[in-house]
Amino acid sequence: MKLVMAVVQDKDSNRLQSALVKSGFKATKLASTGGFLKSGNTTFIIGVDDEKKNELLTVIKKNCQSRDQIITPVSPMGGSTDAYIPQPVEVEVGGATVFILEVAEFKQY
Amino acid sequence: MKLVMAVVQDKDSNRLQSALVKSGFKATKLASTGGFLKSGNTTFIIGVDDEKKNELLTVIKKNCQSRDQIITPVSPMGGSTDAYIPQPVEVEVGGATVFILEVAEFKQY
Amino acid sequence: MKLVMAVVQDKDSNRLQSALVKSGFKATKLASTGGFLKSGNTTFIIGVDDEKKNELLTVIKKNCQSRDQIITPVSPMGGSTDAYIPQPVEVEVGGATVFILEVAEFKQY
Ligand code: NI
Ligand code: NI
Ligand code: NI
Numbered sequence: 001m002k003l004v005m006a007v008v009q010d011k012d013s014n015r016l017q018s019a020l021v022k023s024g025f026k027a028t029k030l031a032s033t034g035g036f037l038k039s040g041n042t043t044f045i046i047g048v049d050d051e052k053k054n055e056l057l058t059v060i061k062k063n064c065q066s067r068d069q070i071i072t073p074v075s076p077m078g079g080s081t082d083a084y085i086p087q088p089v090e091v092e093v094g095g096a097t098v099f100i101l102e103v104a105e106f107k108q109y
Numbered sequence: 110m111k112l113v114m115a116v117v118q119d120k121d122s123n124r125l126q127s128a129l130v131k132s133g134f135k136a137t138k139l140a141s142t143g144g145f146l147k148s149g150n151t152t153f154i155i156g157v158d159d160e161k162k163n164e165l166l167t168v169i170k171k172n173c174q175s176r177d178q179i180i181t182p183v184s185p186m187g188g189s190t191d192a193y194i195p196q197p198v199e200v201e202v203g204g205a206t207v208f209i210l211e212v213a214e215f216k217q218y
Numbered sequence: 219m220k221l222v223m224a225v226v227q228d229k230d231s232n233r234l235q236s237a238l239v240k241s242g243f244k245a246t247k248l249a250s251t252g253g254f255l256k257s258g259n260t261t262f263i264i265g266v267d268d269e270k271k272n273e274l275l276t277v278i279k280k281n282c283q284s285r286d287q288i289i290t291p292v293s294p295m296g297g298s299t300d301a302y303i304p305q306p307v308e309v310e311v312g313g314a315t316v317f318i319l320e321v322a323e324f325k326q327y
Contacts, residue, residue: 002322003114003208005221005263007246026206028116028152030139030248043246043263045114045152047208057325065327097244099221099265100323104111105209107166109174112223112317135315137225137261139248154223154261156317213220214318216275218283 001103002053004046008064008096013042016063020046023059047106057098066095110212111162113155117173117205122151125172129155132168156215166207175204219321220271222264226282226314231260234281238264241277265324275316284313 008016013029020027030043048056072088117125122138129136139152157165181197226234231247238245248261266274290306 003210007263028150028206030152041246043248045116045208047206061325061327096325096327097246097265098325098327099263099321100325101210101221101319102322103208104211107170107205107207107209109170109205109207112319137259137315139261154225154317156315210319212317213320216279216314216316216318218279218314218316 001106002048002050003101003103004044004048004053004056004060005099005101006044006046006060006064006096007041007098008044008060009094010040010042012064012094012096016044016060019059019063020044020056023055025052025056025059047103053100060096060098064094064096066092069093110215111157111159112210112212113153113157113162113165113169114208114210115153115155115169115173115205116150116207117153117169118203119149119151121173121203121205125153125169128168128172129153129165132164134161134165134168156212162209169205169207173203173205175201178202219324220266220268221319221321222262222266222271222274222278223317223319224262224264224278224282224314225259225316226262226278227312228258228260230282230312230314234262234278237277237281238262238274241273243270243274243277265321271318278314278316282312282314284310287311 006016017027017029025046025048027044027046030045046056068090069092070088070090072086115125126136126138134155134157136153136155139154155165177199178201179197179199181195224234235245235247243264243266245262245264248263262278264274286308287310288306288308290304
């Protein structure tokens with residue numbers, strides 16, 4: 001058995017949770033902040049049998065993978081707002097940092 | 110040495126914490142939500158020497174074990190409240206999901 | 219690779235986070251409470267290559283080590299405030315409890 005700790009962006013957190021439930025994985029969410037990922041993030045703790053580990057990683061990758069997104073800022077990043085013309089910019093969002101640990105023993109009471 | 114991560118229901122959290130202190134175990138509580146257990150839950154992180162691990166598991170089991178509880182809902186689960194006669198119903202409460210991990214190294218500063 | 223879980227006092231948390239960033243370590247902070255340390259505390263999760271583990275531990279020790287601090291209470295610890303003359307007292311602050319776990323597998327998406 002493995003314990004999977006996945007740090008994902010808040011914006012992917014709800015979608016990942018739904019996907020985990022749909023695939024039959026049981027997860028606990030821990031509130032977390034900063035560090036591995038730029039914006040606010042959530043740490044998932046998921047226990048998984050060895051033979052289902054790859055399926056779990058696929059679910060995480062599919063829902064959280066780092067990707068580019070085109071956004072149009074409503075105000076300039078710096079300087080004067082005079083004659084500001086909003087331009088779409090590409091930003092990287094999402095991403096997951098995943099630690100997989102061996103479970104020595106597992107109990108359910 | 111082992112690191113014990115126990116996910117328990119919020120309603121058992123304070124009682125478990127008191128029992129851990131009384132038994133001389135040092136724990137850290139992490140705020141967590143959903144997944145393994147139906148309602149809000151708390152994740153305990155407890156470092157324990159191998160020879161005290163079973164004692165710790167007994168404390169967790171004793172304070173958090175899943176059990177039936179008789180409750181009397183104050184309003185019907187659905188439908189009209191006309192002529193509603195409260196009936197006691199049995200619900201399952203509590204429960205603990207416990208991961209035991211081997212600690213490679215432990216430091217205190 | 220190792221996963222380092224460090225429980226430190228809130229008062230050292232921001233300084234440790236800055237020091238980790240400056241040294242190039244990526245950490246996630248989890249909100250946590252009580253237990254290992256007297257006041258509010260924070261749990262850091264940090265993934266680290268085996269050859270950088272000692273450097274990481276040095277950063278944690280340097281920023282969080284338990285130390286004595288002289289404080290002057292603004293009011294007496296108990297009893298009447300009549301003729302209260304503030305006296306500096308020595309209290310212990312800081313401290314870190316650090317678990318180092320072996321990482322079976324690491325993924326970044
Ligand atoms: Ni296993
Ligand atoms: Ni051991
Ligand atoms: Ni390793």
